Amino acid sequence: MLIIIVQRGCVNKMVKQETKNDKTYFMCEECNMYYKTKDLAEKCESHCRDKHACDTEITKYAVQLD
């Protein structure tokens, strides 16, 4: 059984912040999906990095930018 412990503050935060139409979005640099909150983007990114796959429980909150 593999246990992955994510230590907050220790992980190199890669989440990218982007402002479009006066709204701020946070992008997961692993899968390039945008989120409205930094928290979701960070969750997505750590999941993407660890599992090399997206978690549909997280990506359902992704937002589509034109």
Ligand SMILES: [Zn+2]
């Ligand atoms: Zn991701």
